Amino acid sequence: MTVAPDLSALLASRICHDLISPLGAIGNGLELMRMAGTTRGPEADLIAESVLSASARIRFFRVAFGAAALGQRMGRPEILSILADMTAGSRLRIDWQPMGDLPRHEVRLAFLLLQCLETAMPYGGAITVTCEGGMWEMTGLAPRLRIETDLWDGLEDPSLAPPPAAAQVHFALVPPELRAQGRSLRVETTETRIRLRY
Template identity: 50%
Template structure:
């Protein structure tokens, strides 16, 4: 019996999701322990200098990024939902001191699989907005829209072609750009397709 391409894609995404969840799970505990240790040092007065502040900031940023990755790359089972409060908590944490800020306008709980795709697209915008800007996430009756506004975007036509499934050439894909190739696979699993509209000061991705 042969396996259909759709089934193979689903199985691959499931394995990648479990891998992402496992890595995030294994990293979050030691980071939490480091944070607790710094708090104990501060409470005892043993260390309150700039070195401690630097470690605190680094741990806080790493925790925020891992929580973001857990949604974007972790397992997303059918029927699972994410609360608006949890999503906003993650977004608020990664936006602190960042050049790119996110405006999550979606009300209420959302299916985790759809939030996963939205987060992957948000990462795409981080890649093409190195000089900063604002990304707005909208959920409307016809689907989702993720809209990035910036005075200057990086020109990455090949990466956007991957996102829209107009190209399957992964020969030059870098690890830092993995989300551009993963997003269309997640969209396919949801029976959606990414539609990218690019303007000089705005890029919109619908699914």
């Protein structure tokens, strides 16, 4: 039986692949200009920071939205590198505790849920990620959370989910990914904490 390809995931992979190379070239070019002494100052620093931020986001999006081949795995150093680069200079901290290599599709789901937590933590905070015996848990702590109840209810019961805006597409991608992995999600929220278990 032939499985239909996930065209949206393949498209995301292609876009991320095609964008990461020119961003890298910009960063390398800026570094060469600095070595030659032809560019200095806050303008160059701003360009460098923007390139690093864009590259980090694209690497993250490639995992969260891109295709994951059957049996493909991701190493812990790569995961930590992506998360460290993505949160550099921000008020968000992510403590990724799972050890060793992990199936890429499991990391994909974790990254989608990290985006959901990030959406609820616009003022920063701390997220802890654990995985023991195949059971994942994520806890987001922040002095102030912005929880859009309908979006979070839709993660547990997709029939309650509103049509997503572009900035909320990660919420819409979580339920089908949970189904594909044979998992169900439990969400617990308080004024300062969100806990996800699946």
